[in-house]
Each structure stands twice: as C-alpha cells, then as structure tokens.
C-alpha cells in the first residue's frame with residue numbers, strides 16, 4: 001500500500017503530493033540539491049520571490065529540459081508574491097520578475113505569501129522596511145483582495161496555471177472566496193503532528209481547496225526557528241515507537257501522516273540521504289489506528305511564530321493559519 005502521488009486541484013491540474021522545499025537553499029548547494037531531487041523523482045518545487053533562488057532553479061530546470069531529461073509539463077513549480085508586493089502593480093511586477101528569473105512562460109502555482117502587507121525597504125527589492133525606533137516592520141495598508149484580483153488577471157493571461165494563498169486564516173480565505181471570480185486552488189500553511197490544522201483542513205476540504213504543509217517535519221536542525229521553541233518532532237516518543245513498528249524513520253512517519261490526511265508536503269533538505277528518505281515517505285501507508293494515535297499529538301505548537309508582524313491588523317495569533 002502507498003499514498004497518492006497526486007491530488008487533483010479545483011482547476012483539474014495534477015498536484016504532486018511530495019514537493020521539495022527550497023527556503024534557505026541558494027547557490028551551488030541549491031543546484032546540487034535540486035539536480036539530485038529531480039533525479040530521485042521529485043516533481044514539485046516550492047520557491048518564493050523572497051527566497052531569492054528562482055534564478056538557480058530556472059537554470060537547473062532549463063539544463064535538464066534542454067538535455068531531454070525532463071519535460072516542463074512534468075514538473076510543478078510554485079512561487080509566491082512577497083508581502084511587500086501586495087499592491088496590484090507590485091504584484092504584477094513581482095510575478096513577471098519571477099517568470100523571467102525562472103526562465104518560464106508560466107508557473108503552475110502562484111500564491112500570496114502572507115496576508116500582511118509590509119512597506120518595502122527600497123524600490124526594486126522585496127526586503128521589508130524596519131522601523132529604527134521600534135525595531136518592528138512597517139505596515140503597508142493594502143487589502144489583499146487587490147492582490148487576489150491581480151492574481152486572477154495573471155491566471156487569465158496564462159502566466160500561472162493556478163492561484164492560491166499562504167498563511168491565511170479561515171476568515172481571510174472566506175473573504176477571498178466571497179470576492180473571487182476564481183477561487184483559490186491551494187492554501188499553503190504550517191502543518192505537522194503538533195499543529196494539525198483540523199479546522200482549516202475541514203474548511204478547505206468543503207471548499208475544494210488543496211492544502212500543502214510547510215515545516216512538515218517540524219523545521220528540525222533550525223536554531224533560528226527553535227530559539228523560541230525547543231520541541232523536536234522527530235524525537236517524540238510516539239513517532240519513535242511508530243518508526244520502529246513500520247521500520248521507517250521518524251521523518252517518514254511524520255510525512256506519511258500528512259500524506260494520509262490528504263495534504264501535499266514540502267520537506268526541505270540539502271542532504272542526499274535525507275532527500276531520498278523524504279521521497280520514500282510516499283511508499284507506505286500508516287494504519288487508520290496509528291493515524292488516530294498521531295492525531296492525539298495535536299497541541300497548537302507553531303514553529304514559525306512571525307513575531308515581527310504581530311502588530312499587523314491582519315495578524316490573528318489565536319486563529320489557525
């Protein structure tokens with residue numbers, strides 16, 4: 001038994017369930033990682049304008065396509081509009097820049113990265129402006145419905161095959177749905193055994209929106225993330241018990257749990273061994289009973305706290321997103 005390798009989006013497009021996360025991957029490390037991931041069979045790549053790695057991704061994919069080792073239609077590329085580009089003109093400019101860096105006519109998925117508009121530090125850059133006296137990000141008051149309308153026009157002009165959201169609450173998704181001509185096909189959010197997004201999952205299921213999980217193995221080995229939170233999902237006693245039972249690694253149990261629940265997963269790794277390990281999370285299936293056991297681990301622990309933006313009126317700390 002194995003889990004599905006694809007979901008079908010509400011546009012009819014196939015969405016590979018195992019994607020490669022690329023946040024914090026750049027330069028030669030990214031190129032080697034991506035090349036090996038494609039060799040292993042990864043066909044879904046998650047990037048963002050703010051990851052500043054679209055050029056390298058475009059180069060690796062372009063080389064493989066030119067060498068006849070890959071067809072463009074067989075690989076699913078997601079990129080994202082930064083929160084400093086939520087105004088319509090900035091959204092369009094950011095999308096066109098992403099396409100030019102990726103050297104592609106279109107991407108497969110374009111997401112609004114966050115609903116929290118921020119002021120740019122400098123024209124032509126994505127980095128946000130930080131207020132010198134408060135140390136906080138400067139808020140840009142822009143309604144994300146304006147951004148959504150820009151995404152719809154990019155969709156209609158075939159610059160992207162699908163459009164969606166990331167880090168949006170149920171209320172915010174609902175607002176997009178009410179204003180939309182084209183509903184979101186995908187919502188990307190933090191999701192793992194300690195933060196299971198039960199309400200958001202039920203809401204998106206009932207609206208035919210596919211979910212993809214970031215930090216699916218709990219962003220382990222990331223001191224920057226774990227300075228506010230010392231919990232390590234791969235060391236959880238139940239996850240270790242199940243890893244012994246199934247003869248799989250803790251990361252594979254954690255990924256398979258989300259795949260069984262109908263999520264796409266976006267693990268990041270730059271280690272060849274762990275890339276292969278993560279990809280092989282597709283090749284088995286946890287029993288219903290063991291899925292129920294992992295469900296009991298849900299405890300509202302987020303690894304991405306977004307402390308820099310809690311003062312934004314669209315930031316809802318006590319809601320799932």
Ligand SMILES: NC(=O)c1ccc[n+]([C@@H]2O[C@H](COP(=O)([O-])OP(=O)(O)OC[C@H]3O[C@@H](n4cnc5c(N)ncnc54)[C@H](OP(=O)(O)O)[C@@H]3O)[C@@H](O)[C@H]2O)c1
Pocket residue numbers: 020021022023024046047113166167188189213214215216217218219220221222234249251252266267268269270271274275277278304
């Ligand atoms: N939409 C958003 O706002 C948002 C936010 C965050 C992330 N994302 C996306 O989601 C992706 C994944 O998130 P993430 O990188 O934070 O979390 P993650 O994939 O849960 O964790 C990545 C960390 O786990 C380690 N790792 C990977 N595979 C492992 C394994 N099998 N066993 C043990 N450790 C393993 C990696 O180290 P090694 O590299 O050394 O293996 C890396 O330090 C990102 O790359 C990005 O594409 C999106």
